Amino acid sequence: MGSIGVLLVCQVMPYLEQELDKRFKLFREWDYPQKAQLLTNHAASIRAVVGNASAGADAELIDALPKLEIVSSFSVGVDKIDLNKCKEKGIRVTNTPDVLTDDVADLAIGLILALLRRICESDRYVRSGQWKKGDYKLTTKFSGKTVGIIGLGRIGAAIAKRAEGFNCPISYFSRTEKRDSKYKYYPSVVELASNCDILVVACPLTEETHHIINREVIDALGPKGVLINIGRGKHVDEPELVSALVEGRLGGAGLDVFENEPHVPEELFGLENVVLVPHVGSGTVETRTAMADLVLGNLEAHFLGKPLLTPLV
Numbered sequence: 001m002g003s004i005g006v007l008l009v010c011q012v013m014p015y016l017e018q019e020l021d022k023r024f025k026l027f028r029e030w031d032y033p034q035k036a037q038l039l040t041n042h043a044a045s046i047r048a049v050v051g052n053a054s055a056g057a058d059a060e061l062i063d064a065l066p067k068l069e070i071v072s073s074f075s076v077g078v079d080k081i082d083l084n085k086c087k088e089k090g091i092r093v094t095n096t097p098d099v100l101t102d103d104v105a106d107l108a109i110g111l112i113l114a115l116l117r118r119i120c121e122s123d124r125y126v127r128s129g130q131w132k133k134g135d136y137k138l139t140t141k142f143s144g145k146t147v148g149i150i151g152l153g154r155i156g157a158a159i160a161k162r163a164e165g166f167n168c169p170i171s172y173f174s175r176t177e178k179r180d181s182k183y184k185y186y187p188s189v190v191e192l193a194s195n196c197d198i199l200v201v202a203c204p205l206t207e208e209t210h211h212i213i214n215r216e217v218i219d220a221l222g223p224k225g226v227l228i229n230i231g232r233g234k235h236v237d238e239p240e241l242v243s244a245l246v247e248g249r250l251g252g253a254g255l256d257v258f259e260n261e262p263h264v265p266e267e268l269f270g271l272e273n274v275v276l277v278p279h280v281g282s283g284t285v286e287t288r289t290a291m292a293d294l295v296l297g298n299l300e301a302h303f304l305g306k307p308l309l310t311p312l313v
Contacts (some may be wrong), residue, residue: 001303005045007038007065010055012074016292020050023296039064048072048299053232053279054261056080062089070302072295075282076100076155077232078312079205086313093313094298098154099290100282105158107281108200108230109166111254114275115226116140121272143167148196150189150212151203151231152178159200171196174203189213193220198228205232213237218244226252230281233258242267245274256281 006024008017020026027046032038047067049057053075059082062068070092071081078095086093114120118139125136147163149156149172160170160183171184173192178185186192189212193199199221203209213227213236221227227250229236238259244250245268252273258264261279268274282288297309 001300004047004303005042005067006048006050006299007042007046008050009057009061010050010052010074012050012052013288013292015289016050016074016295019292019296023300024048043067048302050074050295050299051080053077054080057086058082059085062086062091070094070299072298074291074295077205079232079234083313091313092302092308092311094294094308094310095312096291096294097310099294100287101154101158103284103287104155104202104230104281105162107256107277108155108159108202108228108254109162111228111230111256111275111277112142112198112226115228115252115254115273116142116145118272120275145197146171146195148172148186148192148199149183150174150192150199150201150209150235152181152183153202153204155230156200156202159202168198175208189217190220193217193225196221197224198226201227201229201231201235203231203235205234210234211237213241215240215244218250221250223248224251226250226254228254230256233261238265245271 001023002025004024005027006020007027007029008020009029027042043065044067046065047069049071051057051073056073057071062082062085068091071086073081073095076095076097078093081093083093116139122136125131143166145168147168147170149160152172152174163170171186171192173186173189201213218240242265245253254275256277257279264276268276294310301308
């Protein structure tokens with residue numbers, strides 16, 4: 001397969017990049033400061049694109065690659081891929097579901113605990129020597145809190161299962177009610193937010209879920225409520241979130257994702273009721289390696305004429 005051209009449009013873990021380079025003719029987009037030069041010289045030989053949650057294949061790139069056969073995402077999210085264009089042109093699309101479910105769900109619980117128990121702030125309290133001046137202030141317990149989940153797919157269900165271990169009542173919102181679910185269903189996000197202490201965003205990013213967390217939802221969650229986002233940054237109207245946190249209309253937020261990554265609103269940096277992490281939901285060695293193996297397995301299956309491992313289109 002060494003003659004098959006693969007375009008890598010984002011930085012990935014060294015293992016994946018090395019294996020792509022070993023098995024295919026790899027083109028790294030960042031090696032070409034002028035994208036036009038890359039397309040002019042190599043478009044005819046590129047048969048696959050590898051991207052991730054932040055970079056994929058839009059309509060312009062797809063049209064510029066006449067031999068493109070498959071787009072493989074090193075991510076479960078595919079909102080950076082023009083799926084309709086791929087369907088129109090018969091281009092296959094794969095992602096990396098399941099293998100990252102546990103890590104993302106673990107991080108959601110970690111953000112809740114860090115936020116309610118003020119773990120990050122307590123750590124700074126000890127390191128700065130302030131403990132010698134007196135005990136740290138009381139925090140808030142997680143056990144028993146009502147958890148509302150937006151999106152009860154693989155990751156949402158895994159978060160629910162973990163929260164049950166903390167004796168948390170679970171409720172959810174999704175496009176349709178899950179008839180086999182034991183959790184309470186709310187037909188709107190506002191109703192869900194009005195009836196939970198902790199609201200977790202765990203749905204795919206689509207046109208319908210863009211800014212699904214808006215001022216109305218934030219106000220429904222209220223000054224004692226907590227928002228956790230391990231979905232996508234664009235699920236949340238970020239200016240509304242910032243103003244609600246600054247004004248005290250929202251109790252707190254644990255955020256793994258942001259609207260314009262890696263740029264984060266600086267107003268959040270000084271707030272004690274916010275925990276910020278740099279989009280690391282799937283960021284363990286074990287999971288990223290499994291994700292890389294899925295990308296490689298899908299590409300090899302396609303070019304060997306075998307069934308794809310995790311097909312989307």
